[in-house]
Amino acid sequence: MLWLHVLYSVALACAYKPLSDSFLKAIPDAGVDLDPENGKLLAPILIPRVPGTPGQSIVQKHFIDFFQTELPKWTIEWHNSTAKTPATGNKDIPFGNLAFKREPPWVKPGQSNLLTLVAHYDSKLQPPGFIGATDSAAPCAMLMHVARSIDKYVTQMHDEMAALNEGGSVEMDMGVQILLLDGEEAFVSWTDTDSLYGARALAESWETAMNPAMSKYHNPNRQISIFLLLDLLGSADPSVPSYFPTTHWAYRHLASIESRMRNLTLLESNPRHPFLPDTEGAMYKGMISDDHLPFLARGVPILHVIPSPFPHVWHTMDDDGKHLDMATVRDWTKITTAFALEWLDMMEVWYEPEGAAVP
Ligand SMILES: [Zn+2]
Numbered sequence: 122m123l124w125l126h127v128l129y130s131v132a133l134a135c136a137y138k139p140l141s142d143s144f145l146k147a148i149p150d151a152g153v154d155l156d157p158e159n160g161k162l163l164a165p166i167l168i169p170r171v172p173g174t175p176g177q178s179i180v181q182k183h184f185i186d187f188f189q190t191e192l193p194k195w196t197i198e199w200h201n202s203t204a205k206t207p208a209t210g211n212k213d214i215p216f217g218n219l220a221f222k223r224e225p226p227w228v229k230p231g232q233s234n235l236l237t238l239v240a241h242y243d244s245k246l247q248p249p250g251f252i253g254a255t256d257s258a259a260p261c262a263m264l265m266h267v268a269r270s271i272d273k274y275v276t277q278m279h280d281e282m283a284a285l286n287e288g289g290s291v292e293m294d295m296g297v298q299i300l301l302l303d304g305e306e307a308f309v310s311w312t313d314t315d316s317l318y319g320a321r322a323l324a325e326s327w328e329t330a331m332n333p334a335m336s337k338y339h340n341p342n343r344q345i346s347i348f349l350l351l352d353l354l355g356s357a358d359p360s361v362p363s364y365f366p367t368t369h370w371a372y373r374h375l376a377s378i379e380s381r382m383r384n385l386t387l388l389e390s391n392p393r394h395p396f397l398p399d400t401e402g403a404m405y406k407g408m409i410s411d412d413h414l415p416f417l418a419r420g421v422p423i424l425h426v427i428p429s430p431f432p433h434v435w436h437t438m439d440d441d442g443k444h445l446d447m448a449t450v451r452d453w454t455k456i457t458t459a460f461a462l463e464w465l466d467m468m469e470v471w472y473e474p475e476g477a478a479v480p
Pocket of ligand 1: 245256306436
């Protein structure tokens with residue numbers, strides 16, 4: 122048993138293959154779709170979207186329409202809950218988390234390990250009219266673009282593996298899910314009970330949702346290979362430290378993608394320092410409360426991509442579309458796309474362009 126475990130670990134470690142330069146160059150730019158004025162992905166999210174208000178439903182519909190029309194192979198799961206908040210008295214406020222998932226077609230329930238990309242979509246009740254462009258409309262739009270960019274490689278991988286009758290061994294059964302969470306913000310002021318409404322409900326319900334007997338993973342929380350949480354992204358000059366020693370190795374992969382893409386002049390921004398400067402693992406001292414906490418408490422590995430310090434616009438009326446630094450938004454999107462492709466081992470389906478010319 123012990124030996125098997127060691128062998129699996131070795132196999133998993135070996136499976137991680139960095140994307141080649143040519144693959145990095147092929148990572149698509151989100152272009153005008155992330156434009157805050159009329160970009161198809163981002164603009165519809167830049168409205169107040171407080172849980173229990175019409176904006177919440179409008180944005181939920183935007184996400185669902187996008188996946189249904191552009192990414193029909195992704196499954197859509199709602200996770201609904203209600204809670205009372207200190208601002209709304211006895212009324213039950215609805216919270217709707219959305220999970221968009223793409224698994225290999227051969228897996229049984231509870232069998233896949235899932236790269237889990239996360240952002241919250243709700244906005245703060247106060248100040249009135251608050252938009253929350255970095256918090257976290259832009260990260261949601263980034264993840265929509267990531268899903269769209271990786272989809273064709275995921276399809277190709279599934280088709281090729283199915284044709285070869287591969288799959289069904291642990292490291293092959295990789296899927297990806299995008300969690301757009303509701304109710305991250307406090308309604309009055311941040312406490313353990315006035316914040317993280319959606320994430321708390323989801324982590325708790327996944328912990329008790331037992332996968333079928335004999336599943337590789339006992340519950341949906343165990344299926345999360347890494348919980349990559351994007352938050353407060355879209356202002357210029359972000360500095361994201363490494364928060365968790367247990368996932369520092371993954372942070373380093375993300376940082377290495379940034380530095381390689383900068384060297385290949387694939388990124389547009391010109392920051393004073395890298396977005397991900399903490400490669401030596403100095404580690405952030407302290408704790409940032411965010412949607413990862415209920416999952417962290419249940420042993421889920423977390424990669425928290427949030428700048429420290431927070432952007433200047435944080436929780437002010439200036440956190441709107443006009444104040445986004447679009448070069449930074451597009452660069453985060455490319456870096457995250459490359460990380461997802463690398464994590465999902467997509468070099469397996471990448472054919473070097475020059476290879477085609479060899480007789
Ligand atoms: Zn916030």
